[in-house]
Amino acid sequence: MGSADRSAARRTGARRVVAALLGATLATSAFATQPDPKLDAIVDTVAARYHLAGVAVGVIDHGKVVYMRTKGERRAGTGEAIDENTLFKIASNSKAMTSTLLARLVQEGKLHWDDPVRKYLPSFRMNDPWVTEHMQVGDLLTHRSGLREGAGDLMLWPEPNAFTRQDILHGLAYLKPAYSFRAGYAYDNLLYVIAGEVAAAAGHDSYDKLLRRELFEPLGLSRCQIGPWNRDAVGNVAQPHAYEDGHNVVLNADDAIVPDITSAAAGGVRCSLDDMLTWARNWLVPTPAQLAWLTPAQRQTVWTPYTPMPISKHRREWDGTRFYAYGYGWRLADVDGQFTVSHTGTLSGMYSAMVLLPNRQSGFVVLINSEAEDARTVLIETLTKHFTAPADPHDANWYADKLDADTAAPEHKAPEPVTQPATVKELATQLGQWRDPWFGTITLCPRDGAVRFTSAKSPRLVGTVMRAGQRYLVHWDKGEVDAWMDFPARAGEAMHMSKVDPKADFSNDFEDLAFHREHGCE
Structure with a gap:
């Protein structure tokens, strides 16, 4: 065995020792908790008011899990109850795991925080x-x-x-900046995907395997999943829902084999409530073994504020927040004068939240398998107040009423455009194949008397081109956010797109597209 092999063997042995120590201190499938009528009332009120398909809540106080509550079904109508081991998509709460994976690689000397990205990804x-x-x-x-x-x-x-991670690596060059480098805050997902690829290059393994080896296994996150896995073999998996016509309906149910997804490092992890509470306690009350696994220096690094964030009206009025910033995969803020570290996760039909109060070794986890932005907001607010303002007289319904009032407040917004299908004749000069340098090709071609928009790489973006006055838009078959289409005035110029509803979710980034026509329909 050469010196390199011996070094590798020593590192492997050291990892096994740390894993064994961590496993001995962390491995658990249940926490000893007590009923709490006040917390029960919060969960019950929110679940009923927002018609949640299911919800799981866990609360930690002074380092101990003191409350766990699960309610509802994994898949509406099946009778399959959610419990502490049910897997949920944690969405952007995955970002803290990605930053921690990088911190582990920094600790092992495999990369440095200030290394140029091109050192690991030359392209x-x-x-x-x-x-x-x-x-x-x-x-x-x-x-x-x-x-x-x-x-x-x-x-x-x-x-x-x-789309693949290599597509993202290629496409970044064509996304024009909206402001100067390091000059402000704008949430993005693509660079977390790139961070996952940096980890893979520095760690000489795939992101998925590294996350399992460096986080899930040593911390005892036994139910967490990343990469491809078998839905039925793993079992106890929550499906996303929307509330429609008085019923919860499943959105985009998992296939038998859950595939690896391009966005894994930005939002692809699934975990149970039990796992997420274990993950939280690692930050709030780390054991000596955990502090060997990730040193105080690296923990401080990921919790250092790097980018100031805008403070919403609700944060100012409800929480007295005056400081709000982003670290490495975490949001840092003051709430009622107390320091909080948190993140949320949002995917279609799945919402999550983790809020930590490090100075009192307390916090909570929320996992929801419904379209539930306001429900999550109310749970975050009331559960945070449980620690920061226990005498707060406002209950969950009060916060929910405030959100409803804001939504109902009159605002100046354009009416829905009146549309009719565009004809093949009026768009004759625009028909054909178009290409954007990062999104790839689309076609605008006749079918069944209409002009149909199809995307080569995004099969859900298929729809009918509609005319609205003097403008055109595409109405998607699958209910995605409709998009304006502004055709070029002269041949050779670009076709641009934008959201019909400018307040729609920012991930519908049609504004970054610039299509050029390549040829006619075949």
Whole structure:
């Protein structure tokens, strides 16, 4: 055995020792908890008010899990109850796991936070050559790259699609910045995908395997899943839902084999409530073995504020927040004068939240398998107040009423456009195949008397071109956000797109597209 082999063997042995120590201190399938009528009332009120298909809530106080509550079904109508081992998509709560994986690699000397990204990914390229050369590993995690909010997310969603991580690496060069590098905050997902690829290059293994080996196994996150896995073999998996016509209906149910997804490092992890509470306690009350696994120095690094974030009206009025910033995969803020570390996760039909109060070794986890943004907001607010303002007289219904009032408040918004199908004749000069340098090809071609939009790599983006006055839009078959289509005035110029509803989710980043016509319909 050569010296390199002996070094590798020593590192493997050291990992096994740490894993054994961690497993001995962390492996658990249940926590000893007590009923709490006040917390029960919060969960019951929110679940009923927002018609949640299912919800799982866990609360930690002074380092101990003191409350766990699960309610509802994994799949509506089946009678399959959610429990503490049910898997949920944690969505962007995956980002903290990606940053922690990088911290582990830094700790092992396999990379440095200030290394150029191109050291690990030589083909990495941003639109600005200077940014390309100066983008550091840490910059990938802080939402200050200069990209527009949600730029390039159409390569991630809607799922399923055929975009790969190499497509993202290629496409970044064509996404034009909205502001200067490191000059402001705009949430992005693509650079977390790139961070996962940096981890793979530095760790000499795939992101999925590294996350299992470096996080799931040593921390005892026995139910967490990443990469391809068998739904039925794993079992106890929650499906996403929407509430429609008085019933919860499943959205995009899992196939028997859950595939690896391009967005894994940005939002592809699934975990149970039990796992997420174990993950939280690792941050709140780390054992000596955990502090060997991830040192205080690296823990401080990921919880350091790097990018100031805008503070919403609700945060100012409800929480007195005056400080709000993004670290490496975590949001940092003051709430009622107390320091909080948190993140949320949002995917179609799945919502999650983790809020930690490190100074009192307390916090909570929320997992929901419904379209439930307001429900999550109310749970976050009331559960946080449980610690920061226990005498707060406002209950869950009060916060929900406030959100409803804001939604109902009159605002100046354009009426829904009156549309009719565009004719093949009026769009005769626009028919054919078009290409965007990062999104790829689309076709605008006749079918059944209408003009149909189809995407080569995003099969859910299929729809009918409609005329609205003097403008055109595409109405998607699968209910995605409709998009304006602004055809070029002259041959050779680009066709641009934009959201019909400018307040729609930022991941519908049609604004970053610029299609050029290549040829007519075949």
